[in-house]
Amino acid sequence: MIARSIGLRAAAMGKLPFSQFQQADVDIVERASGFDGFFKLQQLHLRHKRFDGSWSELFQRELCLRGDAVGVLLYDPALEAFALVEQLRIGALGRSQSPWLLEIVAGMLDKPDESKAAVARRETAEEAGLEIDAITPMLEYFCSPGGSSEFFSLFCAKVDLAQVQSAIFGVADEHEDIRLHIVKVDDALQYLQQGIINNAMTVIALQWFQLHRAQLPELWAKLPALDCQHEA
Secondary structure (H helix, E strand, O other): OOOOOHHHHHHHOOOOOOOOOOHHHEEEEEEEEEEEOOOEEEEEEEEEEOOOOOEOOOEEEEEEEOOEEEEEEEEEOOOOEEEEEEEEOHHHOOOOOOOEEEEOEEEEOOOOOOOHHHHHHHHHHHHHOOOOOEEEEEEEEEOOOOOEOOEEEEEEEEOOOOOOOOOEEOOHHHOOOEEEEEEEHHHHHHHHHHOOOOOHHHHHHHHHHHHHHHHHHHHHHHOOOOOOOOOO
């Protein structure tokens, strides 16, 4: 069954069917703070179980602490269009392309009493000025587990874009300057194929949409209004 809550999926995560290792097979000998700013960096001295049954040597790694994030693909099935946002991303500086990227709405899960669905709704209002009519979870993934703890939960939401035009949004205190774009589904998928859309969360969301597009009405009907206060 396609419609499964993120909470149920999360309970099934954590162990590959063919893996012999778990969290206890990593020994963190020392954890020290390396930097504490917009990003938080820790220095870890650790060792881990090896595939041959022995333990590795003690070694050092830097870990960027980013926490959990939420992304939401805003889709109007009547118009066959998405609401996507454009903003500056410093990680894209220094390349031949523009550092202003076209993305899905997203934000951090940084309040202990706020659910993932609530973050999706809040960020949709802040970054796109829109309300969500129905929402369903897509999938969850690690962004860059080689050096970052960031973990994304993606949703697909139904919105009404009939009277919506391009506009500027964002939270001033967070130095956000965000332009909303209404993009036809066919155009967005073409941008995906052409590499114009090349940030991971948007690529993954659009690929999920291609796989599950026909099932969305059923998914939204089963989960028309996730409890924003208590949904895991």
